[in-house]
Amino acid sequence: MRVFKFGGASVRDAESVRNAIQIIKNEGKGPLLIVVSAMGKTTNAMERVLIEVLKNRENARAIFKQVIDDHLEIVNELFEAESHIYNEIDMLSEQANEIIDTGNTGKPDYLYDQLVPFGELLSTKIFSEFLKHEGVNNQWFDARDIIKTDYQYKSANVDWKRTEIQVENTIAQFLKNSASPFAVTQGFIAGADALNPTTLGREGSDYSASIFAFALHAKNVTIWKDVPGVLNADPKHFKETTLLDHISYREAIELAYYGASVIHPKTIQPLQNKKIPLYVRSFKNFNEPGTLIDSSSNNDETVPSFIIRKDQRLVSISTRDFSFIVEDHLSDIFEEFARFRVKINMMQNSAINFSVSVDENSFQLNELIDELSKRYQILYNQGLELLTIRHFNDEIFKKLTSDRKILLEQKTRNTLRVLMR
Numbered sequence: 222m223r224v225f226k227f228g229g230a231s232v233r234d235a236e237s238v239r240n241a242i243q244i245i246k247n248e249g250k251g252p253l254l255i256v257v258s259a260m261g262k263t264t265n266a267m268e269r270v271l272i273e274v275l276k277n278r279e280n281a282r283a284i285f286k287q288v289i290d291d292h293l294e295i296v297n298e299l300f301e302a303e304s305h306i307y308n309e310i311d312m313l314s315e316q317a318n319e320i321i322d323t324g325n326t327g328k329p330d331y332l333y334d335q336l337v338p339f340g341e342l343l344s345t346k347i348f349s350e351f352l353k354h355e356g357v358n359n360q361w362f363d364a365r366d367i368i369k370t371d372y373q374y375k376s377a378n379v380d381w382k383r384t385e386i387q388v389e390n391t392i393a394q395f396l397k398n399s400a401s402p403f404a405v406t407q408g409f410i411a412g413a414d415a416l417n418p419t420t421l422g423r424e425g426s427d428y429s430a431s432i433f434a435f436a437l438h439a440k441n442v443t444i445w446k447d448v449p450g451v452l453n454a455d456p457k458h459f460k461e462t463t464l465l466d467h468i469s470y471r472e473a474i475e476l477a478y479y480g481a482s483v484i485h486p487k488t489i490q491p492l493q494n495k496k497i498p499l500y501v502r503s504f505k506n507f508n509e510p511g512t513l514i515d516s517s518s519n520n521d522e523t524v525p526s527f528i529i530r531k532d533q534r535l536v537s538i539s540t541r542d543f544s545f546i547v548e549d550h551l552s553d554i555f556e557e558f559a560r561f562r563v564k565i566n567m568m569q570n571s572a573i574n575f576s577v578s579v580d581e582n583s584f585q586l587n588e589l590i591d592e593l594s595k596r597y598q599i600l601y602n603q604g605l606e607l608l609t610i611r612h613f614n615d616e617i618f619k620k621l622t623s624d625r626k627i628l629l630e631q632k633t634r635n636t637l638r639v640l641m642r
């Protein structure tokens with residue numbers, strides 16, 4: 222049993238959908254679960270719909286209509302006019318419009334999880350139908366009924382026991398018994414119960430693929446990307462990059478955690494727990510082997526890797542009365558970060574000061590700072606970059622930081638991190 226995951230870029234238009242189907246046909250045999258994200262930038266558009274539902278319903282309807290029109294444009298290129306897919310899209314459109322019309326009473330995060338999943342529902346209906354159209358019979362599954370979570374809307378936590386039971390009773394049974402063992406489902410979306418859908422956090426479809434693989438005891442997982450595999454740096458920031466053809470789970474989880482956005486950071490743990498290999502491969506050059514991630518760490522240290530997080534804010538939190546920053550203060554400060562859900566990318570403390578680097582666009586950052594300002598003196602620097610180098614050497618470090626002003630620096634045996642202007 223294998224799992225494939227196609228992200229937004231790999232299904233962003235009719236040609237990409239055709240290409241993805243070609244990959245499935247090329248790679249051949251089932252049993253195969255195919256996890257698909259929303260097409261292109263649909264999730265961003267659905268987030269705009271949500272913002273407007275809370276402000277101006279007419280605008281919300283107009284933005285959602287554009288989402289539907291964009292999907293219909295793709296459908297028109299893929300299917301004949303009498304295809305059943307048009308009814309499916311009408312049905313989804315009606316359901317979403319009903320939420321748009323009635324749904325601004327709940328809390329925003331709850332409403333988010335009601336509405337934003339329509340991106341994935343639309344893409345998977347189209348994908349599954351076109352796969353059939355191209356001769357690969359398959360079954361569509363609604364991940365909201367299968368991946369079970371708690372009620373933490375927008376970044377729900379998986380309930381592994383319930384999820385394993387649901388996967389076994391649905392997708393696993395189907396894949397074991399079907400003459401054409403191909404299943405299609407959504408990434409990113411899940412459900413707390415039958416009436417309350419949830420989502421796993423932005424870009425969470427890689428994680429979905431790994432949850433399904435865990436529950437299915439899959440032989441391996443392949444995530445198809447617009448890059449040749451995991452590179453030693455993001456090609457959007459670095460001109461010259463090297464493919465990491467084989468790295469360990471440990472190396473992959475570190476790279477993802479520091480911000481190598483090619484893999485969602487939560488993806489690795491479930492796979493590592495069951496020793497399921499993960500392949501990251503190019504959907505453009507789908508005959509290339511890409512990157513293999515498994516238990517072997519033999520090649521981890523051969524190439525230095527670079528990760529840049531832009532738009533960082535360094536927040537310095539000091540006691541007002543010159544008392545030491547000790548455990549009481551730290552636990553108070555961490556509690557506030559957790560309450561406002563602001564993620565710390567780097568931290569350092571001194572006698573009376575605790576400094577953290579956070580993403581400038583963290584959702585409730587200003588609210589957090591207002592709260593902390595009631596008890597501490599807060600200073601900050603904006604417009605910074607956080608550079609992480611795995612397996613660094615002095616020459617590389619000097620080259621990348623020579624003309625920069627460094628505000629914070631941390632070094633461990635394998636990792637060097639600098640926050641700089």
Ligand SMILES: Nc1ncnc2c1ncn2[C@@H]1O[C@H](COP(=O)(O)OP(=O)(O)O)[C@@H](O)[C@H]1O
Pocket residue numbers: 227228229230231424445446447448450451452453454455456457480481482483484
């Ligand atoms: N170390 C890295 N290696 C490869 N790609 C990286 C790396 N770091 C960041 N990326 C970026 O990740 C992108 C692919 O991930 P993403 O856009 O999330 O895929 P999808 O949404 O299709 O699943 C690439 O286009 C690339 O710019």
Ligand SMILES: N[C@@H](CC(=O)OP(=O)(O)O)C(=O)O
Pocket residue numbers: 227228229230258259264265340408409422423424425426427
């Ligand atoms: N569609 C969701 C989930 C996801 O993972 O998408 P992608 O695989 O395109 O990053 C998002 O954009 O956040």
